[in-house]
Amino acid sequence: MKRRIGLVSAFLAVPLMCSVAFGAGAPAKPLVGISKIVSHPALDAVEKGIQDELAALKMNAQYDLQNANGDANTAASIANKFQSEKVNLAVGIATPTAQALVNTLKTTPVVFSAVTDPVKAGLVKSLTKGEKFVTGVSDMTPVKQQIQLLLKMKKVKRLGHIYTSSEENAVVLAGVVKQACKDLGIEYVETTVSKSAEVKQAVQSIIHRVDALYISTDNTVVSALSAVTDVAMKSRVPVMSADPSSAESYPVLAAWGFDYYKMGRATGKMVAEILKGKKPEQIPTRFMTRASDVDLLVNLDVAKKLGLTVPKDIVKTANKVVENGKLVKK
Amino acid sequence: MIEGIFVEGLIYGIMVLGVFISFRILDFPDLTVDGSFPLGAALMAQCILMGVNLWLALLIAFAGGVVAGVITSLIHNHLKVPNLLAGILTMTMLYSVNIRILGNRANVPLLNQETILSQVTTRLTGIVPDEYILLVFFVVVTLAIKVLLDLFFRTDLGMTIGAMGNNEQMVISQGVNPKTLKSIGLGLSNGLVALSGAFAAQYLGFADVGLGQGIIISGLASVMIGEFLIMKSNRIGVLTLCAVLGSICFYAVMYVGRYYGYVINMTPNDLNLIKGILIIVLLVLTQSRKLKKFALKAVVKND
Numbered sequence: 001m002k003r004r005i006g007l008v009s010a011f012l013a014v015p016l017m018c019s020v021a022f023g024a025g026a027p028a029k030p031l032v033g034i035s036k037i038v039s040h041p042a043l044d045a046v047e048k049g050i051q052d053e054l055a056a057l058k059m060n061a062q063y064d065l066q067n068a069n070g071d072a073n074t075a076a077s078i079a080n081k082f083q084s085e086k087v088n089l090a091v092g093i094a095t096p097t098a099q100a101l102v103n104t105l106k107t108t109p110v111v112f113s114a115v116t117d118p119v120k121a122g123l124v125k126s127l128t129k130g131e132k133f134v135t136g137v138s139d140m141t142p143v144k145q146q147i148q149l150l151l152k153m154k155k156v157k158r159l160g161h162i163y164t165s166s167e168e169n170a171v172v173l174a175g176v177v178k179q180a181c182k183d184l185g186i187e188y189v190e191t192t193v194s195k196s197a198e199v200k201q202a203v204q205s206i207i208h209r210v211d212a213l214y215i216s217t218d219n220t221v222v223s224a225l226s227a228v229t230d231v232a233m234k235s236r237v238p239v240m241s242a243d244p245s246s247a248e249s250y251p252v253l254a255a256w257g258f259d260y261y262k263m264g265r266a267t268g269k270m271v272a273e274i275l276k277g278k279k280p281e282q283i284p285t286r287f288m289t290r291a292s293d294v295d296l297l298v299n300l301d302v303a304k305k306l307g308l309t310v311p312k313d314i315v316k317t318a319n320k321v322v323e324n325g326k327l328v329k330k
Numbered sequence: 331m332i333e334g335i336f337v338e339g340l341i342y343g344i345m346v347l348g349v350f351i352s353f354r355i356l357d358f359p360d361l362t363v364d365g366s367f368p369l370g371a372a373l374m375a376q377c378i379l380m381g382v383n384l385w386l387a388l389l390i391a392f393a394g395g396v397v398a399g400v401i402t403s404l405i406h407n408h409l410k411v412p413n414l415l416a417g418i419l420t421m422t423m424l425y426s427v428n429i430r431i432l433g434n435r436a437n438v439p440l441l442n443q444e445t446i447l448s449q450v451t452t453r454l455t456g457i458v459p460d461e462y463i464l465l466v467f468f469v470v471v472t473l474a475i476k477v478l479l480d481l482f483f484r485t486d487l488g489m490t491i492g493a494m495g496n497n498e499q500m501v502i503s504q505g506v507n508p509k510t511l512k513s514i515g516l517g518l519s520n521g522l523v524a525l526s527g528a529f530a531a532q533y534l535g536f537a538d539v540g541l542g543q544g545i546i547i548s549g550l551a552s553v554m555i556g557e558f559l560i561m562k563s564n565r566i567g568v569l570t571l572c573a574v575l576g577s578i579c580f581y582a583v584m585y586v587g588r589y590y591g592y593v594i595n596m597t598p599n600d601l602n603l604i605k606g607i608l609i610i611v612l613l614v615l616t617q618s619r620k621l622k623k624f625a626l627k628a629v630v631k632n633d
Contacts, residue, residue: 065598068598069599070543071543071544072534072538072543073530073541073545077334077584077585078588080334083334084334096540099534099536100534100535102535103441104535120439121437121439122440122536165434165436165539166429166436166539167436168435171434171436
C-alpha cells in the first residue's frame with residue numbers, strides 16, 4: 001500500500017514540477033502561441049504564413065505551436081498552457097480553438113484566423129472593430145461574386161451545394177450561399193455529409209437535379225473533391241470551387257478564392273502590429289477580398305468538354321489557367 | 331497551470347465516473363458516451379441561450395444523458411442487439427440529434443454568456459484567490475457526485491446492480507429482472523457523462539458537435555490509470571475515488587506530453603499515439619500483476 005501511495009504522489013507531483021519550471025523568467029523575445037484545431041494542409045499553411053510574415057518583418061518571435069488533434073476538448077488545455085506560459089499573444093486557427101483562447105486568456109491579445117463568421121462564433125461583437133483583446137482574419141469567401149462568375153459561363157437555374165454539417169464554418173457558408181442564390185433568383189439545392197466517405201453518394205443524390213455545383217471552403221468536402229468532380233464530369237455538370245489550390249489537380253471548371261498561406265501572411269501582419277503596440281480594438285476583422293489576396297483558376301479543358309465558352313475577360317483576369325492539360329500561372 | 335490540470339481532471343472526472351459505472355460495475359462496454367457527452371453540452375448551451383435557470387439546465391442536460399443511456403439499454407435488451415453495437419447505434423443517432431438541438435449548427439458560442447461558472451466566479455471573488463475559484467468549485471461538485479454515487483451503490487438497488495455486473499445469472503435466480511437494472515445503470519452512467527459535457531461546454535466557452543470525438547478513450551484510459559494506481563479494493567468509495575484520481579492523472583500526463591514532448595522530439599500530433607500506448611502498457615502491467623498473484627498462489631500450494 002505504501003508503494004502505491006508513493007506512485008500516486010509521484011503522478012500528482014509531475015504537474016506540480018512543470019508549473020514550477022515554467023514559472024521562471026519571462027522570455028526576451030515575444031512568445032506567440034498558435035493553437036490550431038487539427039493538422040491539415042490549409043491550416044498548416046496558415047501557421048507557416050504567420051511565421052514567414054513575422055520573419056519577413058524581422059520580428060524575432062518565439063513560437064509555441066499546438067494542435068488539438070481534432071478534439072475540441074483539448075482546446076482548453078492548450079489555452080491553459082498558453083496562459084501559464086504567459087504568451088505575449090495567442091493565435092487561434094479555426095473556430096473552437098479561437099473560442100477557447102478567448103474564453104481563457106482574458107487579458108492577453110488573441111488573434112483569430114480561418115474563422116468564417118467571427119460574430120456568430122461569439123469572438124467579436126461587430127466586424128468593423130475588434131474587442132478589447134480580440135481581433136483577427138476571417139476566411140469568408142466572396143460567395144455571391146463566385147456564383148455571379150459562374151453565371152457568366154453558364155445559365156444556371158438550380159445550384160447544388162454540398163457541405164459538412166459538423167463544421168461550423170461550412171454551416172455558416174451554406175447560409176450565405178442560400179442567401180446569394182435567393183438574391184440572384186436561383187433555386188438552391190443542398191445536401192449535407194458528416195464525413196468525407198459520404199461525399200460521393202451525396203453528390204450522386206443531387207446531381208440530376210442541378211445545373212451546376214458549388215463547393216465552399218469546407219475541409220471535408222474539399223478533401224473528397226475527386227469524388228465530386230468524378231460524378232459531376234460524368235453527368236456533365238460544371239463545378240465552381242472556392243479553393244483554387246485543390247482545384248489545380250481536379251477537373252473543376254473554375255475556382256475563385258484565396259490561398260490559406262496568404263491568409264497566414266495577413267494574420268502575421270496583424271500579429272506584428274499588435275506586438276508593436278497597436279490595440280486590437282482599433283483593428284477591424286480583416287477579410288481576404290483585396291485583389292492581391294484572391295486567386296482565380298479557370299480550366300478551359302473542362303469548359304470544352306462541357307461545351308461551355310469562357311468569356312475572354314474572365315480568362316484574362318485569371319491568374320491560373322489550365323489549357324491542353326497544362327497549368328499556366330500568371 | 332496546476333489548477334488547470336486539476337479543473338480539467340475534475341470536470342472530465344464526472345464523465346469518468348459514468349464510464350466507470352458502465353465498464354466496471356455493469357460490465358457493459360458502452361460507446362454511447364461519445365454521443366451523450368456533446369448531448370449534455372448542446373442541451374446546456376441551448377438552455378443558457380434561452381435563459382433557462384442554470385441549475386435547471388444542468389438537470390435537463392443530465393436527464394438528456396439518462397434518456398440516451400436508457401435508449402441504448404432498450405436497443406440491447408429488447409431488440410437483442412449486442413451491447414457494443416447498441417452503444418454505437420445510439421451514438422450515431424445522437425450526432426443528428428445534437429445538431430438539431432444546437433439549431434442546425436455545428437458550434438454554439440457561450441462567450442460573454444452568464445454560466446454557472448461565471449456566477450460562481452463573481453460570487454467567490456475576494457474569498458478565494460482568482461485562479462483557484464474553479465478548482466474549489468469542481469472539487470466540491472465532483473466529490474459531491476462521487477459521494478452521492480457511493481451512497482447509491484450502498485442501497486439495495488445499487489448493490490443488486492453491482493451484483494449483476496459480477497454474475498448476471500445469480501441476479502436472475504434471485505428473481506430480479508436484469509434488463510431493468512441495466513437500464514437504470516446505463517441511464518445513470520450517461521446522465522453523468524452528459525453532466526460532464528454540460529460543465530465542459532461552460533468551461534470551454536462553446537458547445538460543438540465534435541466534442542464527443544474519442545471521449546470514450548480518455549474515459550477508459552482514466553479508469554485504467556485509476557485502477558493501476560491504487561490497490562484493488564472492493565469498497566465502492568475507494569473505486570470511485572480511483573476513477574476521479576485516474577482522470578486527473580490522465581489529463582496531467584497529456585499536459586506533460588504537451589509541455590515536455592519537444593524534448594524527445596514529439597509533436598502534438600503524436601499525443602493520440604501516446605494515449606493508445608498508455609492504455610496498452612497499463613493493460614499489460616495489470617495483467618502481469620494478476621499473473622504474479624497466480625504464480626504466488628501456485629507456489630504456496632506446492633509448498
